[in-house]
Amino acid sequence: VGTVYFSNDQYLNLSAINPVFNMFASMEFQKKYEDEFRFYPDERRAQLMQGQYLVDDTATTAVLNTKRPNILVIFMESFGATMIERLGGAKGVAPNLDRLSRQGVFFSNLYASSFRTDRGTVCTFSGYPGLPTLSIMKVPRIANSMPNIAHSLAEAGYQTDFLYGGDINFTNMRGYLLAGGFQKLTSQDDFTMEERNYGKWGVPDNITFDRLFNMLKEREGSKQPWFTSFLTLSSHEPFEVPFSKFEDDHFNAFAYTDHCIGRFIERFSKTPQWANTLIVLLPDHGIPYPKQGERFAPHFFRIPMIWTGGAVAKPMVVDKIASQTDLAATLLAQLGIRHNDFEFSRNVLDASYTRPFAFYTFVNGFCYLDSTGVSVYDNVANRVFYNEQPSGNSQRVAKGKAILQTLYDRVGAINSGKYK
Structure with missing residues (x-):
């Protein structure tokens, strides 16, 4: 639909x-x-x-230096803790994420709420935990009734948009995003056939990161704050990427996405917008690889969340157990925006978060x-x-x-x- x-x-x-x-x-x-x-x-x-x-938001720890930053969510396909050396994962796969985790706010004990992109998207932007027998995104009547970070920020005056180099119609993603308050969507249909033919799953991350950089560059001088979300895709099967660092195709694909992230951050940090921008790095879900032990064990669902950018006041580590569903309440509370609609999302930076x-x-x-x-x-x-x-x-x-x-x-x- x-x-x-x-x-x-x-x-x-x-x-x-x-x-x-x-x-x-x-x-x-x-x-x-x-x-x-x-x-x-x-x-x-x-x-x-x-x-x-x-959680009552009476004693929130402020980690930002502004109440109205520009916000970029880099939604990383499958980038679970097994690929992050600092979280006990494979060595050398994600040096840029490891570095950024030390420079910003690092949520080190976070867990994905589900196991697929369609589910993880709802978990993240609507703060609604994943369901074992139902993908909410696929049911328009339910999906369209969910709260959404984009909707909350749009009401607060933000320009909102979503970028994805793949098929945005897959699993009713387009319907969910538009109903949720994303005002503009950019997908594989907005790229040339040559750019789309680089990979079987869609436009590879180096090209979409370039598009993202140019999109943000065009907003320089605008007084309206913006909320942009970008879903990467190269760290997804068949793991074929224009990059060669590891013989293992899984490790190589994740190293490629990490390389693209590092290159983008370096470029964007030199722009005037950096000083007033919060960048949230968060996966949609983890990945059961390398295949060691029970695939539904917690270490395969553990994921990193990193807040970086010029809007971050200082580096810190948040080591309380938390969920990706907690992004909504935690982020909106930092901005002083109500988040009552997100009943399953908690502000983990508040002193009242005592039952992690x-x-x-x-x-x-x-x-x-x-x-x-x-x-x-x-x-x-x-x-x-x-x-x-x-x-x-x-x-x-x-x-x-x-x-x-x-x-x-x-x-x-x-x-x-x-x-x-």
């Missing part, structure tokens, strides 16, 4: 939809999601959820990890199959089940029109 979206006005988008096609597409999503994962009676579920996402935990999902399973340990649960087999510190297992599993049940209650209510 979202392939015909062309405007930030949802009325115009809906007017462009073929009604017959829309009827059949809607029939696919008539499932009652609230009936899934009914682990507990509502009262017990509410008890287990109490306090898990409560991470929750992530995979194909019909979930993980809950906190200071007591780690529990990875299989929803089909109804058992824990990965456990660290067994003494706290039952409580971790109970909290994870309560979160999962709550998430499906919400999407079920949204899909049926009962929740707004």
